[in-house]
Structures are given as C-alpha cells and as structure tokens.
Amino acid sequence: MEGRHLDALLRYRDALRSSASSCPVDPFFAFPAVLKSCAALSLPSAVAQLHARAVRSGCHSHPFVLTSLISTYARLSLPHLAAVLLPPASSSSSSTLTVCYNALISGFAVNGLHISALSLFRRMLRCGASFNSITMLGLLPCGPHLPLRPLSGCSALHACNVKAGTDVDPAVANCLITMYARCGAVDLARRVFDCANSAAAAAAAAAPPLPTGERDAHALVRWNSMVSAYAQNGLAAEALELYQEMVERAGVEPDAVTMVGVLSCCANLGAPAVAREVEQRISGDPSFSTNTFLLNALINMNARCGNLPRAQKLFDEMPHRTVVSWTAIISGYGIHGEGRKAAELFDKMLAAGVRPDGVVMVSVLAACSHAGLTEEGLRHFRRMEGAHGLAPGTEHYACVVDLLGRAGRLQEAQRVISSMPVAPDGAVWGALLGACKIHRDVETAELAFRNVVALEPGNVGYYVLMANIYSDAGRLDGAARVRVMMRRRGLRKEPGVSYVEHGGSVHTFFADDGSHPQAGEIHRLVGELEALVGGGGGAGRHSERLAVAFALMNSEPGEKLVVIKNLRVCEDCHMFLRRVSAVVGREITVRDATRFHHFAGGECSCNGYW
C-alpha cells in the first residue's frame, strides 16, 4: 500500500519535471490523488510544498483543490490548519461549502475534537450550507462523546437524521448502530439494525436487483457492526448467534472484520472450538493471514483461552507487529500468572522501538501486580510520564493501588490516591477495597467503601465485597448493615451464570437451572458427585457445578474441561471442583470474573486476577 502511494508521488514529481507537452499526467487533475498519497505516507511537509505550489499557480481556490487540501490537513491530524482554509459562505457554491464542512467535521471528529466537530456543524447550519448523509457519517461518531449524558447526545443526532431523512442511507444506519453500541445502548443499536434490514429487504423486493456489489457491501458492514456491537458490550453469546444467522440464514459472506468480532467473543467466552472453526476458515484465505487486525484477534483469543504456545507462535510469525499485538501477548501471560514473562516481553517491546500506549501499560502493570512483582511494577509506573510521555490515567492509578495493596502496603496505596492529579474513580477505590479484603483491614475498607459507593452506587460487587470483609472480621452487624443498604437501594446480586462450549455451541447454566435439555441427568450427576466428594446440600446448586457435570457427561475422557463463570467461584464450589478433579482424574479449568482456576488431580493453581 505504501509502495503504491510512493509510486504516485514519484510519478507526479517526474510529471512536473517533464515538459508540458510530454507530461504524462495533468498536474492539476492529479492534485487530489497526490495529496491523498501524502496523507497516507504522513508527509505534512510535502503537503505544505504542494499547497504553496497551488497558491503560486492560483489554483488553490478551485473547489477540488481546496477540498483536497482541507481533507488532507485534517487527515494529517492538523485540523486547525484545515479550518483556516474554510471559504466564506458567500464566495463558494453551496455544494463546495458542504464538501468543505464535511471534510472538516470528519477531520475534527477523527482527531478526537468532538465538541469542535459539533460546533462546526452548528456553524454550517447557521451559514446556510446544506448537510447530507456524508456530514452525518463524520458527525455520528461524536455522539458518545458529547457532554450531555452520552445517550442523549446520540438520540439528538439520531433525531437530526430522521428529520433530514438521512437515516435511510444504509451507511448512516450502520454508523448509528456503532454509535449506540459505543455508549452501551445495544438494544437501540439492534433496533436500527432490524429497521435497516427490513428496509434493505423491501428495497430488494421492490426494485430490480442491481448487479453491483454495493448493496452487499452495505449489508456486510451492517452485520459486522451489529456483531461487533454485541461483542464490544460483552454479549458474546448474542454475537455468536448473530454470526450464525448471518452466515446460515442471511447468506452474507463474512470478511476479516466479522472474524475479528467473532474471535473477540470466543476469547471472552472461552469457546476454543468455535474459534478453531474460525481459524480454519481464515487459514483457507491467504489475504486473511496477513491481516494484522485478525492476527491480533487470534493471538488474543488463544492467549485468553489458555493456548499460550499457539498465541506465541502466531505472534512470532506475524509479519508486522503493532502495540496491540504486544498487548495481546503480554496480557495473555499476565492473565495466566506468568508476570515475569509478561514483564520481559514488555522490555522486548521497548527494545524493538514500539512506543507503549496507555493500554499496554495497564497490562504490564496488572501482570506485575498479579505475579507479586511490586517493585518492577512501580518502576514501570514511574517511567510512564518521563520515558514514554504518557500521563497516567485513573486506570493506571488503580493498577498501582492494586500493586501496593496486594503487597500489604495499604498506607502507601492511600497516599498514592491522595496525591493523584486526577480525581480517583471507582476502580481506584475498588482496588483499595479489594486489597483490604486480602489483608483484613476493616478500617481502611470502610474508607474505600464510602468513596466507592459514592462514585458507583449501583455496582453490586463493592457492597458484596464490603459485607464479606465485615463477615471475615466477625463483624456481622456491619455485614447486615451493608445488605440492608443494598436492599434499600434496590440492588440485587447479578445471577451467576456458567458457560460451557460443546458441539460448536455455547451452553448456559444458571443456579438451580432446570431448563437444559439434559437437566435431569445433569442434576443427578451433580448429586452423585456431591455425595462422593462432599459439599452438597447448600441453599442452591451453583451454576458451575451444573456446567462441570454437563461437560463431564459430554466430553471424551482426557479432554480438558473449560467452564466460564461470570462471577467469582465461591469457596465451597472451589473445594468441590478440586475434589471432583481428583476423583474423576480430569483437568478442569474455571475462569471467573477475577481468577483463572486450574484444577488437576486435586491441586488448584489460581493464576491470579485478571
């Protein structure tokens, strides 16, 4: 790709040098394409030279040249330089003005200047320029970042589209799906998706089918947007279901983007068989094997599902590694308790000249924290600002509090919180609260709890944590008080769910679940196991027991059992699984919201928080 742009630039240079009669390209007509190549190669000085040449030759105010310049500066993350080129409304045709504003709005939006993009849109309306669906495509990604409550901003933008009639544009509909997904409104995204699907079906029925692939391209992006919407909001089962529907019923051929979304779900759900199917599909297509996005998703999936050798092999063999590739492999080792290896990889990444970003810093700090590498973690944190030019965010402070807290340095952790240049969020106080649970410090826990519930009053986990801290300390009055507080606030603990993959689909179990087709046999087996290893007869039958029984019934001897639980595995179930593993001689892996438990022959290795 880079070569193509470089060729274009060299050809243009040669064209300018040759005489006008033998000139192979018209320098003026080639201007927009050449500017695009400069933007793709990140050559702002070349753009400035071309800009100067355009001014000298007097063609800089030609609509195509002007709009190309505006768009190019915006793409080069120089939106303010682009903005000064905006022509006055009186001196341009209406369509040129629209194109200029469109390029600018999109330029501001992709550079994260969302409010400025919205201001430009207002200015566009004030000066009488007309907007179209392309304006909206630039503007909609700003929705989730507007200073209103995010959903209000999105609804306002959606309403604006409905009023103008731009919402029927298939590309706008796709953008609306993504906009709602980005602020967590998956149900609204789905409504737009369903409407757009119906509209596409109606259009297909009414009009003679177009031979072009354009409509298919819109359909593909639409399905991809919705699969990603589910995937990014943690609704992995829904995403996989939609993927099946896409391929089997809608007949839309998936591409690399679809696969990235699907793999991300497999990673979160621990569904290696579905992922293997995806991997097979990918390996058949040579264009997929060089797609960095896809390879990163594969590394992440293999690392998360516990196949670190496979993840490492993919990582070693990939032609081009980005900071995302490094993050996937580093966090993979971190999750599985290999903090030392994760820290070494981070050093290798720096040595390879890859600039760290905030996300990779979180994975290396978390890896150090889980592996007890307190000093090393602190060293990386201290180097963030000076050596890497990264201002630590609340997520990094939360890691540091966790790092110190786990090491029992609770007072230091508190000092870090009070010295933070940004206001601590729920995660920071939550990390302190978690550390208080480990080190049984009720007094500090009360301080952390007061702060965390003020910031996140609806997060049930923190109430449960505080109640358990009181219980551990024998302070039953305190535990009862927290539970009353939860009840008054109408908070209920999220129901526990366990997932097992079998036969290409994911099976879901709730506590006391009787809805599975094999429920009778499953409950019978759990009863037998409880009789055998103890730990039965509690208030209910936890979902992980049902899931493990199902997995035992439906797997080959010697096959490793993998269960995903959405909440923490309780102590009773932990003991139960350990004993079951010993009695039946099977390896059982349970990943829950906080830990990765691997049971083999009566031993359990809890490989750290993640």
Place this chain on the structure above:
DNA sequence: TTAGGGTTAG
C-alpha cells in the same frame, strides 16, 4: 474524468 463517508484487534 479530478473533492467529503460507514464496520475491525489489545
């Protein structure tokens, strides 16, 4: 035959 646009990874 030249200007503005949608979906993807950690």
